[in-house]
Amino acid sequence: MKRDVYLILREFIQNELRICEDLLLSGDYAALFKALDKLRAEARKSGLWNFTLPAEYEGHGLSYAEFAPLSEILGWSPLGHYVCNVQAPDIGNMELLLHHGTDEQQHRWLAPLASGEIRSCFAMTEPENAGSNPTLMGTKAELKNGKWIINGRKWFTTGADGAGVVIVMAVTDPDAPKHCRASMFIVSADNPGFRIIRNIPVMGDAGSGWLSHGEVEFVNCTVDESAIIGKPGDGFVLAQERLGPGRIHHGMRWIGIAERALSMTCKRALIRKISPNTVLADNDAFQSKVAESRADIEAVRALMLSTASFLDSGSMKSGRSRISLIKFLASDMLMKVLDFAIQTHGALGVTDDTILSFFYRHERGARIYDGPDEVHMMVVAREELKKYRS
Numbered sequence: 001m002k003r004d005v006y007l008i009l010r011e012f013i014q015n016e017l018r019i020c021e022d023l024l025l026s027g028d029y030a031a032l033f034k035a036l037d038k039l040r041a042e043a044r045k046s047g048l049w050n051f052t053l054p055a056e057y058e059g060h061g062l063s064y065a066e067f068a069p070l071s072e073i074l075g076w077s078p079l080g081h082y083v084c085n086v087q088a089p090d091i092g093n094m095e096l097l098l099h100h101g102t103d104e105q106q107h108r109w110l111a112p113l114a115s116g117e118i119r120s121c122f123a124m125t126e127p128e129n130a131g132s133n134p135t136l137m138g139t140k141a142e143l144k145n146g147k148w149i150i151n152g153r154k155w156f157t158t159g160a161d162g163a164g165v166v167i168v169m170a171v172t173d174p175d176a177p178k179h180c181r182a183s184m185f186i187v188s189a190d191n192p193g194f195r196i197i198r199n200i201p202v203m204g205d206a207g208s209g210w211l212s213h214g215e216v217e218f219v220n221c222t223v224d225e226s227a228i229i230g231k232p233g234d235g236f237v238l239a240q241e242r243l244g245p246g247r248i249h250h251g252m253r254w255i256g257i258a259e260r261a262l263s264m265t266c267k268r269a270l271i272r273k274i275s276p277n278t279v280l281a282d283n284d285a286f287q288s289k290v291a292e293s294r295a296d297i298e299a300v301r302a303l304m305l306s307t308a309s310f311l312d313s314g315s316m317k318s319g320r321s322r323i324s325l326i327k328f329l330a331s332d333m334l335m336k337v338l339d340f341a342i343q344t345h346g347a348l349g350v351t352d353d354t355i356l357s358f359f360y361r362h363e364r365g366a367r368i369y370d371g372p373d374e375v376h377m378m379v380v381a382r383e384e385l386k387k388y389r390s
């Protein structure tokens, strides 16, 4: 992609999306979704669309490292990724179908997702079982007379409300070694065996549409044998392939949020008088925190780009520990930079008059979704200790 695209995208995010952000912050979701539909159509027409998909799906075939700087720019707005059809969970689901879907699955599901005609969701986590260890999964799928019958309950299925298709993980062979027990299935959202029980009221989320998180149920949900992705037992391998790049996509988005928060911090401190002759920006302690924020962002960006390049070289499995490392480092950086930005704004920081409080509420989940910090730390520590075990 030409360098111009970075500039066009920056302008698009900074100008066009600001109006939509006001609608988001004021809770006017009907107007917001209408405005977003218009912007999505414009973005698609201008080629600001599906950056990581190949040209046959209106994309640019960018590698993870090439997409990273764009994802960062998009991250400046909570709406950036959605407008360009690269929002989670759809981007992960589209990449999954691109790499592992059959021709039929790609034709039926990937094509309408890539055109933006439908949205999707990914249902793995369950209310009754620890999502940090998905091998404990309770949802089951049984093959009977050439049909898979799925039963179980999931929650935190992001974007389930209004999605056209659900990708669900279910146990297909409870007696297999634990990482070969589960499989992934594609279920049309209008399947009579699938139901959204409720939209979970999650802090920072709009409660409906693509910004929602559903609790969902599969009751004798029957799909064709061909609805499986890959082979029976491939579920965990596919989940790792899907979630690994997803963590990079999220991480770059978080860097964009952190950059915006730091820029708001500096601008505010330069005008906020804390004595007759000084502004907050003159304060030594404040300056140290600015330097720390800048250092944290740069360190995470450098590591994120090197991890993205590592994944581009096809080393998904051997990159697991690197992905875990960058996931907890990036979410921690984000929360620290956001907290400093809010502190700098004083009481204004905890109002909804700036976007900081939205980001703070919305992104607190970063330390939990796609695996909580503790689990990623465990992966890194195990890898480190392995070097010294006899």
Ligand SMILES: Cc1cc2nc3c(=O)[nH]c(=O)nc-3n(C[C@H](O)[C@H](O)[C@H](O)COP(=O)(O)OP(=O)(O)OC[C@H]3O[C@@H](n4cnc5c(N)ncnc54)[C@H](O)[C@@H]3O)c2cc1C
Residues within 6 Å of the ligand: 089, 122, 123, 124, 125, 126, 129, 130, 131, 132, 133, 155, 156, 157, 158, 202, 213, 365, 368, 369, 370, 371, 372, 374, 375, 378
């Ligand atoms: C905003 C948001 C969106 C999400 N979207 C989706 C989605 O689209 N699809 C989907 O399937 N899931 C989704 N999730 C679910 C998410 O992936 C899970 O919440 C996550 O994997 C943790 O599982 P859990 O909530 O069951 O926590 P639990 O497994 O119950 O863990 C609770 C806490 O225990 C601690 N802990 C757990 N394991 C260990 C350990 N080994 N060592 C030390 N401490 C530990 C951690 O502090 C952890 O936060 C989403 C979650 C959020 C918050």
